[in-house]
Amino acid sequence: MFEYLLNRKLKIVVVGDVFVSPETMAEAVKQSPLEAGEIVSCFWGKDDKQNFTERQINIERNGPEAESYAEGLDEAIVDADILFTHFSPVPRTLIEKGKSLKAIFTCRGGLEHICIEAASNKNIPVVNVIRNAEPVADFVLGLIIALTRNIAVSHRGLMEGKWMKNFPNSEFTTTLSQLKVGLAGVGNIGIEIALRLKALGVTVIAHDDYISKERLEKNGLSDMMLVSSLEDLFRESDVVSLHLRLTDDNLKMINKKYFSFMKPTAYFINSARGGLVDQEDLIEALKSRSIAGAALDVFDSEPLSSESELLSLDNVILTPHIAGQTVDAIPKAPFMLMKEVGKIINNGVTDRIVNYENILNDRLK
Structure with a gap:
């Protein structure tokens, strides 16, 4: 699995935010088995944690269509091989624009921000990570x-x-x-x-x-x-x-x-x-x-x-929604995700690949 991502230079789009920076995500990619020919960085939302929280809650309750995605994604996704996001929404319309999209990575356990059905319809695997x-x-x-x-x-x-x-x-x-x-x-x-x-x-x-x-x-x-x-x-x-x-x-x-x-x-x-x-x-x-x-x-x-x-x-x-907040949980998430990608590439197996058929049964947090 994912053999098509090896031995070729990939265009990888990383979408960070106020909690996980695009720079951190790009560094995690560079330390992974993937060979990035080009890394395009986008930023979702504002540099404001309260604004992030409000939009996060809206997405968790209403899905990936509830909030706009990061600026620049319309152009960047067209010929991207991999989309690597933290919380920026990935709705159906964006997935359909990804004509070369081979995989979607997200460095969090929840998948409310991604239209899994649309990804599955295009045989695009979604890989996530349990960080907290x-x-x-x-x-x-x-x-x-x-x-x-x-x-x-x-x-x-x-x-x-x-x-x-x-x-x-x-x-x-x-x-x-x-x-x-x-x-x-x-x-x-x-x-x-x-x-x-x-x-x-x-x-x-x-x-x-x-x-x-x-x-x-x-x-x-x-x-x-x-x-x-x-x-x-x-x-x-x-x-x-x-x-x-x-x-x-x-x-x-x-x-x-x-x-x-x-x-x-x-x-x-x-x-x-x-x-x-x-x-x-x-x-x-x-x-x-x-x-x-x-x-x-x-x-x-x-x-x-x-x-x-x-x-x-x-x-x-x-307590004010702090159960998952430690100094290492969120910042290390992109690197944890790349370890999962390494497992897939090296062993062909991981329990972090999601598709539409199993998303309703996914209890992973």
């Missing part, structure tokens, strides 16, 4: 401990001059090993979380319509129990953590129905996508204490409004 599975897994583990052991709320109390010893969950606060953690979705992040929890002696259960026993065995999780439905996961877990992609079908899927299944001693964590949750239903569950608490790194609208009722609750931890 470990940072997010570390973060979620931290949220579980901070939430169940009142670390965040007691810190806030001390900052307000309160010496707190009693909490709403004091009667059922327990050690980590006594909790049953339920993972809704077992992609790369879910697997990393499960491995961390397993090492700490925590019982982990999961629901994922697409995970295979072979993949669990390959990652040392053959003994992890899979439950048959999301409803069962919410009923049985002491902590529910979401790790799903946001699609038209699951927008605000986690609503009062699912919160009603949870134990009053159970906790809810969302570090995936804010749009998965009906935020008002979650607020009601927290206010009524029908669940013990929640930790949220993502919201239905970002940044979180200063008027949000979430800010007034004492049983929730709120």
Whole structure:
């Protein structure tokens, strides 16, 4: 596979942005097995991280047609062999203009910004990379401990001059090993979380319509129990953590129905996508204490409004969409992607090639 990219000079178009520069992407290409005869650099969006975030959310919810792509791509794509992007949209119209396009690379796990169907129709493989599975897994583990052991709320109390010893969950606060953690979705992040929890002696259960026993065995999780439905996961877990992609079908899927299944001693964590949750239903569950608490790194609208009722609750931890942010996760992503390209060229195999037939089943994060 990809033999046609070897032994020839390629025109490679790299599209960077405020988080991943075109210069970094070009350097990753130069260090790869690919021979670039020409590298054309484009920049998507503004040099403004808030603007990027707003456009990112729009694309994640509405697809690659929702935002304009980088300036200069109309001309550059016509005779390009490879398009290498971070988050710049790659809609159908752009793909159709790529008369010589052989592959599309993206240095992120999500694929909402690329029209996979159009690429597949032209037999153009899309290769992506999971750049932040470990940072997010570390973060979620931290949220579980901070939430169940009142670390965040007691810190806030001390900052307000309160010496707190009693909490709403004091009667059922327990050690980590006594909790049953339920993972809704077992992609790369879910697997990393499960491995961390397993090492700490925590019982982990999961629901994922697409995970295979072979993949669990390959990652040392053959003994992890899979439950048959999301409803069962919410009923049985002491902590529910979401790790799903946001699609038209699951927008605000986690609503009062699912919160009603949870134990009053159970906790809810969302570090995936804010749009998965009906935020008002979650607020009601927290206010009524029908669940013990929640930790949220993502919201239905970002940044979180200063008027949000979430800010007034004492049983929730709120963080500003930072679970995947470490000094190395995003900047190293282009180089991680080129390692995947090297695997394809050298071994002919990788699990990072996506096409339209498997995109709906892709749980990788």
